[in-house]
Amino acid sequence: MKIDLAVLGRQFELYQEEYEEAALRVLRSGWYVLGPEVEAFEQAFAAYVGRKYCIGVGSGLDALTLSVRALGIGGRDEVLVPANTYIATVLAITANGATPVFVEPDAYFTLDAARIEAAITERTKAIMVVHLYGQAAQMDTICRIAKAHGLHLIEDCAQSHGAKFDGTMTGAFGDAGCFSFYPTKNLGAFGDAGAVVTDDAELAKTLRMLRNYGSEKKYHNKILGVNSRLDELQAALLRTKLGHLAELIAERERIAAAYLDGIQNPAIRLPKLRRNANHVWHQFVIQTEDRDGFQTYLADHGIQTVIHYPIPPHLSECYQYLGHKAGDYPVAEHMAKTVLSLPMFNGMREDEVQYVIETVNGYVK
Ligand SMILES: *Cc1c(COP(=O)(O)O)cnc(C)c1O
Numbered sequence: 001m002k003i004d005l006a007v008l009g010r011q012f013e014l015y016q017e018e019y020e021e022a023a024l025r026v027l028r029s030g031w032y033v034l035g036p037e038v039e040a041f042e043q044a045f046a047a048y049v050g051r052k053y054c055i056g057v058g059s060g061l062d063a064l065t066l067s068v069r070a071l072g073i074g075g076r077d078e079v080l081v082p083a084n085t086y087i088a089t090v091l092a093i094t095a096n097g098a099t100p101v102f103v104e105p106d107a108y109f110t111l112d113a114a115r116i117e118a119a120i121t122e123r124t125k126a127i128m129v130v131h132l133y134g135q136a137a138q139m140d141t142i143c144r145i146a147k148a149h150g151l152h153l154i155e156d157c158a159q160s161h162g163a164k165f166d167g168t169m170t171g172a173f174g175d176a177g178c179f180s181f182y183p184t185k186n187l188g189a190f191g192d193a194g195a196v197v198t199d200d201a202e203l204a205k206t207l208r209m210l211r212n213y214g215s216e217k218k219y220h221n222k223i224l225g226v227n228s229r230l231d232e233l234q235a236a237l238l239r240t241k242l243g244h245l246a247e248l249i250a251e252r253e254r255i256a257a258a259y260l261d262g263i264q265n266p267a268i269r270l271p272k273l274r275r276n277a278n279h280v281w282h283q284f285v286i287q288t289e290d291r292d293g294f295q296t297y298l299a300d301h302g303i304q305t306v307i308h309y310p311i312p313p314h315l316s317e318c319y320q321y322l323g324h325k326a327g328d329y330p331v332a333e334h335m336a337k338t339v340l341s342l343p344m345f346n347g348m349r350e351d352e353v354q355y356v357i358e359t360v361n362g363y364v365k
Contacts, residue, residue, distance in 0.1 A: 001355045002302040003343045006184055010347025015244055019190075022236040033231045034212070041235040042195070044242055045179075049171045051197040053204035056230030057211050060158040060180020063194040064092030066228065067176040068126070070206040071152050073098050077125040079154075082111040083312055083332035085130045088180075089156045090313040093128065100322070102314050104331040108274050109285065109339075110137035112331075116145050126152035131160035131170045133308070133341075134186065134252075134282035135274055139165040139173050146174075154178065159282035161187040162249045166276045171197050181238055186252070186282050187245055193234040248346050252281040255344055255353055259284055262357035267294070267365045269338075283308055287338040290365050295340055301359045306341050 012019060026037060038056050046054035057063050073079060074096040081089055083102035093100045103119050106112040109132045116127065127146050129137045146153040153174035157163075160170040161179065171177025181193035198204055206223070209216050214225025241248070256279065260270055269287040273279055285308065288294050295305050312332045314324040326333065343356055 001352065003348075003352050003356060004304045005306050005341060005343050006345035007347065008183055008188070008345070010345060011188070011248070012190075014248075014347055015240065018240050019237055022240045023233060026232045026236045029232070031232060034229050035232050037232040037235040037239070038230050041230075041239040041242070044239055045195060046197055048242060048245075049169045049177060049197045051172055051177065052199045053201070054195050054197045055204060055207040055211065056235060057194045057196065057207075058228035058230065059192045060156075060178065060182060060185075060194040061088045061091060062211070062226070062228040063178035063180065063196045064089060064128075064154070064156060065095045066207055066210045066226070067154050067178055067196050068092050068096045068098065070203055070210060071126065071154070071175060073125045073152070076123055078121060078123045079126045079128050080111075080116060080119050080124060080151075081128040081313075082130050082132070083314060083329040084109060084309075084335050085132060085156070085313065086158070086309060087313050087316060087318075088158070089128055089130055090319070094319075098125070099123075100313070100319075102324075102329055102332070104329055105132075105335065106138070107272055108135055108137075109133055109271075109335065110135065111142065113138040113141035113145065116142065117149075120149055120151075124149070124151060126154055128154045128156060129174070130156040130158075131163055133271070133285050134159050134163055134280040135271075136160065136163050136165035136170050136277040138274070139168070139170075143173055158182075158185060160280060161185065162245055163280040164278050165274075175200060175203065181234065186248065186280055187238065187241060189234040190237050191231075191234055193230055193238065194228075195230070249280050251346050252344060253279075255348055256281045256284055258353050259342065259357065262354070263360050265361050265363060267363060268360060281344055283341040284344045285339050285341050286360075287335070288340065289338060291338050291340055293365070294363060297363050298359060303343060303356055303359055305343070307336075307339060308341050310336055312336050
């Protein structure tokens with residue numbers, strides 16, 4: 001059997017008629033960028049997360065970058081960020097001229113709340129938290145620390161649509177909740193898209209200007225903006241999918257439950273579930289010491305896996321100028337050597353799930 005990490009065509013087929021109808025509606029409307037579909041999606045998504053405002057933008061990276069900018073962070077400012085995140089989180093900081101200060105992750109692959117305070121300096125302006133793989137970080141402690149030190153809190157929710165901590169949606173804790181709707185994400189568009197959610201009217205207004213050349217009124221450019229607009233087609237498709245997100249998450253939960261129950265191999269460490277949080281399983285990430293050998297074994301049996309992520313940002317070539325070296329963040333570096341994401345996607349068949357389980361169980365180091 002051959003199984004890819006994610007087969008995106010399957011999630012399209014689940015609600016194909018609805019997507020086709022939404023797409024045709026936009027194509028025939030004669031209006032394609034920022035319009036009624038974007039507004040309708042923004043309202044629906046703000047309500048879903050439980051926030052007052054949603055600002056649709058061009059990508060998850062833009063959601064993060066523009067949030068950092070709208071909060072006035074740059075120059076000599078430092079921003080705390082987990083050492084094991086996707087590079088985009090860090091790029092949003094450095095794109096604004098600010099300095100990322102890496103903090104080791106905890107056993108749940110998210111920012112280790114117990115290590116945050118030691119990293120705070122007089123230049124620290126914000127904490128960037130990432131709900132990696134679909135599970136919330138330790139938000140009670142993190143919110144308390146941000147408040148106590150007067151720091152902004154930005155949430156990278158690119159992988160956590162629908163994930164909650166203590167009953168509150170990720171994206172509803174910080175000054176800004178930043179989402180990506182890249183096609184592979186749990187709420188994926190059919191192209192690039194992103195959004196910021198917030199309760200702060202002033203921040204929302206600034207973000208609306210930033211995404212559209214810094215103007216509120218056409219040709220009256222108040223601030224230095226960019227072009228990062230959400231288009232009507234993606235907005236219409238996203239609103240359609242948002243209506244099914246609960247079912248899509250439930251399906252991922254069923255696959256994860258089968259993995260958690262069925263995978264029994266002493267060489268494989270299963271992901272840990274945080275108390276008071278629900279996991280939406282953007283990725284099902286296991287750890288094993290002979291990761292590369294295990295990945296080759298699975299590939300030989302037709303199972304595609306991906307490493308999220310093989311090189312931590314502080315060791316990435318583009319960040320050489322920060323002066324970090326191997327050994328600076330041993331927890332994150334060990335994760336980069338041991339993590340592996342198993343196939344997990346909407347529309348994955350029962351027999352495929354069982355084949356993955358049997359193959360994983362058949363692995364001997
Ligand atoms: C995907 C992702 C992003 C970037 O989103 P894009 O829409 O691809 O720009 C940022 N952070 C994390 C954690 C992601 O997984």
